[in-house]
Amino acid sequence: MIVLKASQEKVLSILNSVAGIVERRHTLPILANVMISKTGSTIQLTTSDLEIQIRTAADLDGDDSSFTTTVGARKLIDILKSMPADQTVSLEASQNKLILKGGKSRFTLQTMPAEDFPLVQEAASYGPVFSVPQKTLKELLSQVSFAMALHDIRYYLNGILFVAEGKQLSLVATDGHRLAFSSAMLDVEVPRQEVILPRKTVLEMQRLLSNKEGAIQMQFAGNQAKFSFEGMEFVTKLVEGKFPYYNRVIPKNHRNIITLGRAPLLASLQRTAILTSEKFKGVRLNVEPGSLRVASNNAEQEEAMDELDIDYAGDSIEIGFNVTYLIEALTNMEQDMVKIELSDSNSSALLTIPDNATFKYVVMPMRI
Numbered sequence: 133m134i135v136l137k138a139s140q141e142k143v144l145s146i147l148n149s150v151a152g153i154v155e156r157r158h159t160l161p162i163l164a165n166v167m168i169s170k171t172g173s174t175i176q177l178t179t180s181d182l183e184i185q186i187r188t189a190a191d192l193d194g195d196d197s198s199f200t201t202t203v204g205a206r207k208l209i210d211i212l213k214s215m216p217a218d219q220t221v222s223l224e225a226s227q228n229k230l231i232l233k234g235g236k237s238r239f240t241l242q243t244m245p246a247e248d249f250p251l252v253q254e255a256a257s258y259g260p261v262f263s264v265p266q267k268t269l270k271e272l273l274s275q276v277s278f279a280m281a282l283h284d285i286r287y288y289l290n291g292i293l294f295v296a297e298g299k300q301l302s303l304v305a306t307d308g309h310r311l312a313f314s315s316a317m318l319d320v321e322v323p324r325q326e327v328i329l330p331r332k333t334v335l336e337m338q339r340l341l342s343n344k345e346g347a348i349q350m351q352f353a354g355n356q357a358k359f360s361f362e363g364m365e366f367v368t369k370l371v372e373g374k375f376p377y378y379n380r381v382i383p384k385n386h387r388n389i390i391t392l393g394r395a396p397l398l399a400s401l402q403r404t405a406i407l408t409s410e411k412f413k414g415v416r417l418n419v420e421p422g423s424l425r426v427a428s429n430n431a432e433q434e435e436a437m438d439e440l441d442i443d444y445a446g447d448s449i450e451i452g453f454n455v456t457y458l459i460e461a462l463t464n465m466e467q468d469m470v471k472i473e474l475s476d477s478n479s480s481a482l483l484t485i486p487d488n489a490t491f492k493y494v495v496m497p498m499r500i
Contacts (some may be wrong), residue, residue: 135168136175137193137222140234144212147205149364150179150186152336154205160250165202167249168223172196178251179205184333185252187365194222200246203230211239252367255353259325262296262318263347266361270341272303275314275491277334278460281307288373290331296352297324304378310457311381313492325352328371333357340364382492383482386473388446390419391486394470397424398462400438404428405455407436414500415455419474420448428455451477452500458483461493 136143150166158164158181167178173196178187211232215221221234232239264272273292281289284307293304299322302315329337337359341348348361359366404415409430418425424442429435451474461483462470473482483493 133197133199133225134194135170135199135223135225135230137220139217140212140215140219140221141217142190142192143221143223144209144217146175146177146188146190147209147212149188149340150177151205151209152339153181153184153186153332154179155181156206162202162244162248163250164204164206165244165249166205166208167202167246168200169246170194170197170199172198178249180250180252181332182250182252183330183369184336185367186336187367189363199225201225201230201243202246202249203241203243207241208232252369254358254367255356258351258353258356258358260320260322261349261351262301262320262322263349264301264316264318265345266341266348267343267345268316269348270338270343272301272314272316273334273338273341274464276303276305276312277338278464279305279307279310279312279493280331280334282331284308286373288328288371288375291328291371292334293375293378294327294329294350294352294357295324296322296350298322304375306376306378306381309454309496310461311378311492311494312461313378313382313494315490319347326375327352327357328373328375329357329368330371333368337366340366381480381494383473383475383480383494386475386479386482388419388444388449388474390424390442390444390446390472390474391469392424392440392442392472394462394465394467396440397470398459400426400440401455401459401462404436404438405459407434408455413454413456414452414498415458416450416452416500418448418450419444419446421445446474447476449474449477451481452498453481453495454498457495461495465491 169176175192176189215234219234224231230241295302299318304313351358404426408428415428424440427437467485471484471486480496
């Protein structure tokens with residue numbers, strides 16, 4: 133029977149949308165597979181890594197009948213990539229194999245039974261549904277995801293906190309040295325809910341989300357979150373643990389405020405970073421009325437110094453930072469101007485967008 137028949141471009145696009153979580157090597161060989169379920173002309177593709185499950189559906193040509201199996205996802209993608217985009221390809225089922233045909237090419241692939249495929253056990257009940265445009269969630273994630281911890285023993289830091297309360301959705305990430313906060317308005321009012329999405333989920337969401345205005349629906353349960361958008365359903369387990377109380381970390385009432393161009397500051401930091409040590413990425417910021425000097429040096433006794441003219445009449449402050457922490461924050465902002473609030477050389481700095489309370493970035497100083 134013909135399971136599906138469509139252009140290489142269309143089949144590859146659908147497969148790529150679910151295959152991001154599939155590992156080539158896995159303790160359970162079947163987790164390297166994609167589950168293909170056919171009901172009439174509708175094809176449903178499902179992948180899982182036991183923590184995350186992604187499912188999508190599409191109407192493709194083929195025989196009108198029911199069928200389900202699993203086949204190696206990466207192998208299928210690699211074969212399709214080797215074919216021309218406008219070529220019509222078909223997938224046919226024969227005994228325990230799938231035959232992929234395109235032009236004069238033919239590939240016979242081994243399958244594994246669908247009943248052996250370990251689907252993620254979905255939560256019995258979820259909280260209320262709420263949504264934001266895909267574009268909005270993509271922006272929120274990019275504004276905070278760089279501040280996630282990588283392999284912290286405090287596992288709850290290796291992810292992003294989602295807080296939905298009232299008509300606001302807030303995302304927070306921290307690695308203990310810096311904290312990023314971003315928020316957006318919701319379409320409906322919801323009771324307070326807090327969940328921590330794991331790092332892999334965050335990265336996969338960033339890969340899948342587009343800059344479209346179409347809504348992404350969200351629902352949270354005790355140990356699970358579900359996202360639905362563009363015919364896709366994304367279910368993920370959550371990180372257990374208590375996220376730090378982020379509001380205490382965000383400084384208030386810093387008396388020294390600098391507002392300057394984001395691009396010139398970023399360029400200055402990138403220049404100065406060239407002469408920082410590989411292990412010690414420290415830069416010194418000297419803030420004085422009218423000027424901001426950025427300086428660095430390294431073990432070879434090389435030095436860099438850059439100066440920016442600024443509209444500032446506050447205290448003179450010399451403060452050190454990990455330059456990577458500043459560069460990453462500025463790179464993930466799109467606005468023309470940035471506001472830096474300082475207290476003294478030993479207190480954390482607060483970066484915000486002028487006249488916009490939706491983004492806050494806190495970075496701890498370092499001794500240089």
